[in-house]
Amino acid sequence: MSLDRRTVSEADFPDWLRAVGTGFLRSASAPPPEEEVAVRLAHTDLSRLQGVFDAGRCVATFRSFAQELTVVGGAKVQADAVTAVTVSPTHRRRGLLSRMMATDLAAAKERGDVVASLIAAEYPIYGRYGFGPATWTAEWEIDVPRAGLDPRAPVPSEADGGRIELVDGADVRKLGPELHGRLAARQHGVVSRDERWWQRGTGVDVPSFESWTEPFYAVYRSADGGTDGLIAYRADDHWGDGKQPLNKATVAGMLAVTPAAERALWHFVCSIDWITTVRSGHRAPDDVLPLLLPDPRAARIVTQADWLWLRLLDIPRALEARTYATEAALVVDVRDATGLAGGRFLLDVSPSGASCVPTTRDADLTLDVAELGALYLGDESPVRLAALGRLDEHRAGAAATADAVFRTPRRPWCPDVF
Numbered sequence: 450m451s452l453d454r455r456t457v458s459e460a461d462f463p464d465w466l467r468a469v470g471t472g473f474l475r476s477a478s479a480p481p482p483e484e485e486v487a488v489r490l491a492h493t494d495l496s497r498l499q500g501v502f503d504a505g506r507c508v509a510t511f512r513s514f515a516q517e518l519t520v521v522g523g524a525k526v527q528a529d530a531v532t533a534v535t536v537s538p539t540h541r542r543r544g545l546l547s548r549m550m551a552t553d554l555a556a557a558k559e560r561g562d563v564v565a566s567l568i569a570a571e572y573p574i575y576g577r578y579g580f581g582p583a584t585w586t587a588e589w590e591i592d593v594p595r596a597g598l599d600p601r602a603p604v605p606s607e608a609d610g611g612r613i614e615l616v617d618g619a620d621v622r623k624l625g626p627e628l629h630g631r632l633a634a635r636q637h638g639v640v641s642r643d644e645r646w647w648q649r650g651t652g653v654d655v656p657s658f659e660s661w662t663e664p665f666y667a668v669y670r671s672a673d674g675g676t677d678g679l680i681a682y683r684a685d686d687h688w689g690d691g692k693q694p695l696n697k698a699t700v701a702g703m704l705a706v707t708p709a710a711e712r713a714l715w716h717f718v719c720s721i722d723w724i725t726t727v728r729s730g731h732r733a734p735d736d737v738l739p740l741l742l743p744d745p746r747a748a749r750i751v752t753q754a755d756w757l758w759l760r761l762l763d764i765p766r767a768l769e770a771r772t773y774a775t776e777a778a779l780v781v782d783v784r785d786a787t788g789l790a791g792g793r794f795l796l797d798v799s800p801s802g803a804s805c806v807p808t809t810r811d812a813d814l815t816l817d818v819a820e821l822g823a824l825y826l827g828d829e830s831p832v833r834l835a836a837l838g839r840l841d842e843h844r845a846g847a848a849a850t851a852d853a854v855f856r857t858p859r860r861p862w863c864p865d866v867f
């Protein structure tokens with residue numbers, strides 16, 4: 450019987466969820482409990498769910514949803530966020546992912562989405578579809594006694610005027626969205642969170658495959674009482690043979706919209722009695738954390754990897770949406786084998802605005818749409834891509850000009866996994 454790729458109906462949904470569990474090696478054979486299916490259905494746009502069915506049984510899954518992505522300068526573009534991509538091990542490498550991806554990207558283009566976004570399970574999967582790694586992540590493990598922080602110092606410092614308060618999940622659901630909105634207005638790479646995100650993130654209706662332990666939550670209030678930062682962390686219970694506390698705090702999330710809040714929250718979590726190790730959670734690779742410590746070598750990098758991948762669907766709108774710190778003009782030839790977004794464009798930028806229009810002028814640079822995805826938020830270097838042979842320079846110095854055009858002083862950061 451031929452494989453049937455189709456949009457998922459309400460009746461298909463439990464089996465579709467079962468197939469996601471199979472593909473992600475979570476559970477072997479049963480759909481989640483009925484109540485959980487109902488909760489998830491209420492938060493799912495079925496028209497953006499695809500499944501492939503073999504003799505009526507779901508063997509491949511794909512979901513996309515509407516997302517806003519903050520670009521350089523703080524504007525937001527509409528993203529087609531891709532998730533729940535699985536193909537059962539019995540049906541792998543027969544082109545099912547390629548079929549579902551082609552269907553989804555065509556629909557996103559038709560809808561007018563500017564980019565598609567995802568967090569890749571494995572690096573080699575998505576480049577072929579025009580995605581490039583646009584943000585990277587780093588995680589540190591801090592040896593607190595070695596870090597050299599003054600254990601007697603109050604946190605935050607009295608000079609700072611702010612204070613740290615412990616709060617609960619209900620407070621986080623109240624305060625978090627506003628704080629996140631302020632972060633999303635300034636940090637490129639941030640993606641939108643809906644109400645459901647804050648519920649799941651604070652233990653409301655958590656799916657059965659996730660084991661949930663309530664974290665500790667603390668907020669940073671500035672001198673004027675505003676909430677400028679939020680941290681969630683969990684602690685284990687580990688004691689040495691000599692009766693010394695050797696507990697580890699693992700940060701589940703930390704958002705800060707001012708440098709004072711950022712410094713205070715890191716200092717706070719590194720100053721909790723009994724805690725001798727802090728795991729930072731996923732941060733931008735240029736996070737201030739290690740250099741906040743008197744001895745930065747006490748912060749060991751434990752993860753360094755690609756994080757948010759982007760696929761440009763509308764190059765003029767994408768490039769005009771972000772800001773640029775320099776004044777320059779570049780003709781960029783973008784290859785896109787799918788025909789969705791490629792072409793030759795004149796990109797004319799200055800600190801007061803940008804225009805990107807199709808052109809027949811000679812190209813300064815040629816690159817694949819996936820490489821443009823890696824450049825888009827300012828993280829990758831065109832000069833480095835040229836050295837790798839992934840960007841062709843047709844005019845001497847054009848890659849260096851592109852470096853000045855695209856790169857940003859601070860690196861992009863996407864705090865979420867989706």
Ligand SMILES: CC(=O)SCCNC(=O)CCNC(=O)[C@H](O)C(C)(C)COP(=O)(O)OP(=O)(O)OC[C@H]1O[C@@H](n2cnc3c(N)ncnc32)[C@H](O)[C@@H]1OP(=O)(O)O
Pocket residue numbers: 472473531532533534535536537540541542543544545546547548567568569570571573574577
């Ligand atoms: C955004 C997210 O949800 S990330 C989660 C992705 N899902 C997973 O990692 C779960 C486990 N893996 C799977 O379910 C599947 O292997 C998938 C979804 C990754 C791939 O599905 P498939 O249907 O096997 O992919 P498909 O047959 O369309 O492959 C297309 C091409 O990609 C290649 N490819 C697919 N998966 C991988 C991989 N994991 N690593 C390297 N190459 C891959 C194939 O070899 C093929 O290459 P070719 O065209 O040169 O022959």
